[in-house]
Amino acid sequence: MTPNPNGAVNGRRALPLHTRMLVGFVVGAGAGILANLYAADAAWLASFVTYVTDPIGQLFLRLLFMLVIPLVFSALVLGVVEIGDPKSLGRIGGKTLLWILTVTSIAVLIGLVLVNVLEPGRGLPPEVGQALLSEASERSAEIAGRGGSISGVELLLNIVPKNPVAAAAAGDLIAVMFFALMFGIAATVIRSHPTRSFVSTVQGVYDICLKLIGWIIELAPFAVAALLFSITAVLGVDVLMQLARFVGTVLLALGIHFFIVFPILLRLLGGMGPLAFFRGAQPALLTAFSTSSSSATLPTTLKVTEDNLGVPRRVARFVCTLGATANMNGTALFEGITVLFLAQFFGVELGMGQQVLILVLCIFGSIGAAGVPGGSLPVIAMILVMFGIPPEGIGLILGVDRLLDMCRTVVNVGGDMVGSVVIGRSEPVIADDADVSTDEIEPVVRPHTA
Numbered sequence: 001m002t003p004n005p006n007g008a009v010n011g012r013r014a015l016p017l018h019t020r021m022l023v024g025f026v027v028g029a030g031a032g033i034l035a036n037l038y039a040a041d042a043a044w045l046a047s048f049v050t051y052v053t054d055p056i057g058q059l060f061l062r063l064l065f066m067l068v069i070p071l072v073f074s075a076l077v078l079g080v081v082e083i084g085d086p087k088s089l090g091r092i093g094g095k096t097l098l099w100i101l102t103v104t105s106i107a108v109l110i111g112l113v114l115v116n117v118l119e120p121g122r123g124l125p126p127e128v129g130q131a132l133l134s135e136a137s138e139r140s141a142e143i144a145g146r147g148g149s150i151s152g153v154e155l156l157l158n159i160v161p162k163n164p165v166a167a168a169a170a171g172d173l174i175a176v177m178f179f180a181l182m183f184g185i186a187a188t189v190i191r192s193h194p195t196r197s198f199v200s201t202v203q204g205v206y207d208i209c210l211k212l213i214g215w216i217i218e219l220a221p222f223a224v225a226a227l228l229f230s231i232t233a234v235l236g237v238d239v240l241m242q243l244a245r246f247v248g249t250v251l252l253a254l255g256i257h258f259f260i261v262f263p264i265l266l267r268l269l270g271g272m273g274p275l276a277f278f279r280g281a282q283p284a285l286l287t288a289f290s291t292s293s294s295s296a297t298l299p300t301t302l303k304v305t306e307d308n309l310g311v312p313r314r315v316a317r318f319v320c321t322l323g324a325t326a327n328m329n330g331t332a333l334f335e336g337i338t339v340l341f342l343a344q345f346f347g348v349e350l351g352m353g354q355q356v357l358i359l360v361l362c363i364f365g366s367i368g369a370a371g372v373p374g375g376s377l378p379v380i381a382m383i384l385v386m387f388g389i390p391p392e393g394i395g396l397i398l399g400v401d402r403l404l405d406m407c408r409t410v411v412n413v414g415g416d417m418v419g420s421v422v423i424g425r426s427e428p429v430i431a432d433d434a435d436v437s438t439d440e441i442e443p444v445v446r447p448h449t450a
């Protein structure tokens with residue numbers, strides 16, 4: 001059973017998941033605003049929030065957290081193994097890695113600059129933010145098993161875990177990422193039978209995580225209603241204005257990356273005019289928009305990249321297949337904006353050092369996110385907790401996530417195709433690319449089941 005692009009398990013339900021999420025949003029926010037207007041001080045409202053809506057929201061968040069460590073570990077190990085195949089694709093692999101890291105950094109930087117300049121999360125009276133924060137922070141620390149925020153030289157040292165199991169248990173995401181990267185590199189270097197079977201076990205873990213995300217996301221409509229009720233019952237209608245500013249900021253940042261950065265890269269490095277690119281890439285971009293899933297779009301991406309954009313098959317296969325889960329410019333940008341928006345919203349001050357760490361986490365977080373609808377949510381929830389920002393804020397975002405997911409997936413898939421054009425152009429021409437054997441062109445072990 002495969003989660004379809006809407007996250008619905010097998011199509012039994014009449015309404016698609018994103019519509020149910022929207023209904024959850026409207027019901028939760030509507031009821032919360034009414035409660036805020038007419039019963040703000042009532043004892044029953046406090047009990048209802050404490051014993052009904054909060055636990056439902058918490059349950060959903062816990063389920064997401066539950067997946068973070070296995071998902072990020074398996075995705076990163078597989079990502080490195082795929083990139084690092086030394087056999088015939090070492091050079092393309094190296095270029096792809098460089099591309100992913102550079103262009104994803106640009107995307108996150110655009111997001112961070114915009115969110116700092118536009119400050120979409122500011123506007124709540126500071127005492128309200130602080131009250132929300134102290135209410136929620138105990139719980140968030142408890143969920144993640146650790147409290148406080150990170151600072152100073154320790155920040156760098158903490159990247160290397162003393163004990164990877166303890167780091168995983170403590171929800172120390174960056175340390176787990178470091179460990180996974182080292183593990184992946186070693187697994188690439190030792191190409192023995194036992195390491196190969198280890199990699200296929202990791203592949204199994206990854207596939208299971210994808211399946212679980214598909215199931216958990218089915219609960220999102222209830223979680224959205226509950227989390228939104230809790231927050232609007234306290235804050236009233238103002239919170240929705242704040243949310244509109246968040247959506248505007250994300251769309252603006254995605255637009256800059258898609259319509260300015262991509263064309264510049266295409267012209268300078270790919271030798272292709274942006275119009276020709278967008279015309280050729282259109283079928284894949286539309287599929288990405290309608291499915292919100294890079295993985296589900298992959299077959300179209302491959303076809304379009306080879307046929308319409310003229311990229312050699314061996315390059316298109318490698319870059320697009322890997323890119324569907326590892327190269328997510330839109331997702332990285334979205335993660336950065338979301339974390340900073342919620343920090344502003346709850347009044348958590350983040351210094352320069354912490355923002356740089358967020359940048360790094362978003363780059364690897366986007367590599368570790370699954371290419372399915374809402375695939376980045378577990379990673380975002382975890383980053384929030386790392387910085388002492390209440391993960392309940394995810395409830396706010398979820399209600400409008402479908403639209404943003406559609407748009408960021410277009411940027412994710414667009415990034416894979418732009419990368420293929422650029423890397424394809426830099427590769428020597430081989431007389432007949434179709435002659436390259438499948439073994440050579442498909443080192444990628446990760447199937448795309450979504």
Ligand code: ASP
Pocket residue numbers: 292293294295328330331369370371372373374375376377405408409412
């Ligand atoms: N839906 C995105 C993709 O498949 C991942 C995410 O940002 O949630 O590319």
